[in-house]
Amino acid sequence: MQQRIGHLVPSTSCGTERWMTQICSPLGVETAHPVARAALPEYLYGPALAPSQSAELTRAAYLLAHAGADAVVWNGSSADLHGAAHARAAARRIEETTGVRASTVTLGTLELLAHRGLTSVALVTPGSPQLVGRLADTFLGEGFKVTSTTALGLATPREAAELPVGQLRRMLREADPHDADCLVVTGTELPVAPVAALVERELGKPVFDGARVAVKTGLALLGLRLHAPQWGELFAQAHHEAACCAQ
Incomplete structure (x- = not known):
């Protein structure tokens, strides 16, 4: 069934x-x-x-x-x-x-990171710096190291959902601090799915999006x-x- x-x-x-x-x-x-x-x-x-x-x-x-x-x-x-x-x-x-x-x-997300032994994350959010700061607190509170935070400053969910995938791919590459085990892209709006495999090959690390x-x-x-x-x-x-x- x-x-x-x-x-x-x-x-x-x-x-x-x-x-x-x-x-x-x-x-x-x-x-x-x-x-x-x-x-x-x-x-x-x-x-x-x-x-x-x-x-x-x-x-x-x-x-x-x-x-x-x-x-x-x-x-x-x-x-x-x-x-x-x-x-x-x-x-x-x-x-x-x-x-x-x-x-x-x-x-x-927290369970996936813990299960795979990933301890340091680079956080990316489509929203504001204030928002990404609060998100970082959640990961810090669960024992993860936040190596960097990136706020894309997009104003609305629609703006995030309609972001060209080529532009998003560039943004994710630029958000990688190299010393993070993975990228965590918060929210579910950004079109990470169609470029995830490509970005992961470029960065040599996993990307987790909402x-x-x-x-x-x-x-x-x-x-x-x-x-x-x-x-x-x-x-x-x-x-x-x-x-x-x-x-």
């Missing part, structure tokens, strides 16, 4: 859906439809879920539950802004609503592996990688 990964995305998202079906098609895994959107505030501080966040997560997760999702991944970067504890709280709330395993892009990590995390929640090196090193590993979920 075909399995479904439910992707819970921010209300402003206009990027991540482009890659879900393309990457998963060899496995016969589909995205649960409709993709549920949640209007969560980006600037709430602390690990706990505010009542408004909890209600919005419940509403959106309920849609995915009724669409038959077998696993759910929260794609928003708001969990990155508040740290891993906040991301775990969000995953638990989704699990309580849907009755299936859930995780977030934040938790998936959109592909969301797919990888969903597959791991279902216990599935995908060998598709055309989508980058993230889908070229033969070993099993568990997805981090609520703890």
Whole structure:
């Protein structure tokens, strides 16, 4: 029976859906439809879920539950802004609503880095320097070394999603400080997927972006592996990688 990964995305998202079906098609895994959107505030501080966040997560997760999702991944970067504890709280709330395993892009990224023994990261965000500073705090709080931060200063999700891939490829090369184990590109809007394999060959290190990590995390929640090196090193590993979920 075909399995479904439910992707819970921010209300402003206009990027991540482009890659879900393309990457998963060899496995016969589909995205649960409709993709549920949640209007969560980006600037709430602390690990706990505010009542408004909890209600919005419940509403959106309920849609995915009724669409038959077998696993759910929260794609928003708001969990990155508040740290891993906040991301775990969000995953638990989704699990309580849907009755299936859930995780977030934040938790998936942290688990992938830890599993592969990558300890130093170069952070890239489409947003502002203030935003990338808060994202760095999340990784520092989980014991990773942040060797550099790059804020591309793009004003809107659409601007990020429509960035020419050639220009993005150049930006990612310029963001590499050489002493980082990998590049972590936060958010799901930037079109990293089609150039990931090429950039990784050029830099000699893996690149993790939110959109592909969301797919990888969903597959791991279902216990599935995908060998598709055309989508980058993230889908070229033969070993099993568990997805981090609520703890």
